[in-house]
Amino acid sequence: MPIAELAPRPRPSTVEYIAEELRTAIMTGRLAQGEQLGEAELAERFAVSRGPLREAMQRLVSEGVLVAIRNRGVFVVDLTMADVVDVYRTRSVIERGAIEQVMSHDRESAHRALAPSVTAMRTAARRGNGSAVSDADHAFHETLVNLSGSPRLIRAMRTLVVETRMCLGELETTYADLETQVTEHEDLQEAILHGTPARAKQLLVSHLDDAVHRLQAKRDPVPGE
Numbered sequence: 001m002p003i004a005e006l007a008p009r010p011r012p013s014t015v016e017y018i019a020e021e022l023r024t025a026i027m028t029g030r031l032a033q034g035e036q037l038g039e040a041e042l043a044e045r046f047a048v049s050r051g052p053l054r055e056a057m058q059r060l061v062s063e064g065v066l067v068a069i070r071n072r073g074v075f076v077v078d079l080t081m082a083d084v085v086d087v088y089r090t091r092s093v094i095e096r097g098a099i100e101q102v103m104s105h106d107r108e109s110a111h112r113a114l115a116p117s118v119t120a121m122r123t124a125a126r127r128g129n130g131s132a133v134s135d136a137d138h139a140f141h142e143t144l145v146n147l148s149g150s151p152r153l154i155r156a157m158r159t160l161v162v163e164t165r166m167c168l169g170e171l172e173t174t175y176a177d178l179e180t181q182v183t184e185h186e187d188l189q190e191a192i193l194h195g196t197p198a199r200a201k202q203l204l205v206s207h208l209d210d211a212v213h214r215l216q217a218k219r220d221p222v223p224g225e
Contacts, residue, residue, distance in 0.1 A: 018046055018056035026065055026076055027165035034078035037066070065162050079166060084215050087163045088208045094157050095141060095208075096201045098148035103197045110147050111193040117143060118185055125178035133178050134168040140185050167215065174214040184210070 012020065022042075025031040043053050057074050060066040068074050079087075102110045117140040124132035141164075145157040175181050184207045191200040 014052045015055045019059045027162050029169040031076050035076045037074045088212050092208050094153055097153055098145045099200050101148035107193050114189045121182045125182045130172035174218050
């Protein structure tokens with residue numbers, strides 16, 4: 001290859017880097033829902049002026065990840081139960097569409113592609129690592145949508161990444177037995193290979209509905225339970 005055709009790998013700008021770091025901190029729970037972001041502290045931590053920091057935070061405000069409250073500051077979005085229901089309802093539409101696409105093509109390839117995340121989930125569950133189970137859970141659903149080959153379904157799913165990860169982080173403490181979470185994904189994987197589209201969609205909807213019910217119960221526990 002002629003040297004003239006070589007090009008340096010693009011490096012993220014300072015603003016992009018800060019935005020991604022904040023986004024990741026929110027997804028992993030290092031920045032909690034409702035937490036206020038202090039400009040002075042973050043500017044010092046990133047060793048930048050407040051200009052690029054404010055621009056990065058504004059990007060996340062536009063994404064719905066942060067919320068700016070006049071005369072108060074910038075906060076991590078605090079997902080209400082209505083938000084959670086909407087996230088999972090939207091995911092259900094996207095992922096059912098993905099299942100239709102996936103099951104109309106090479107089911108065996110899809111089954112193999114989903115296997116690494118299921119294996120990772122099973123290994124993490126046996127070790128009692130809820131955080132790793134959540135990571136593998138997210139990877140499973142992301143892979144499922146990517147397998148659809150639909151740019152629009154994939155793009156729609158990506159808009160929910162942060163909120164989905166926030167919900168998964170909150171879900172970690174709702175499973176007395178992490179094996180339950182694994183089994184739900186194994187059943188869906190097998191249905192994609194051997195079942196009907198209707199059966200696979202039913203399992204998906206049940207799985208997502210169960211997550212919503214668990215989050216509802218965690219936020220509003222029944223007295224005496």
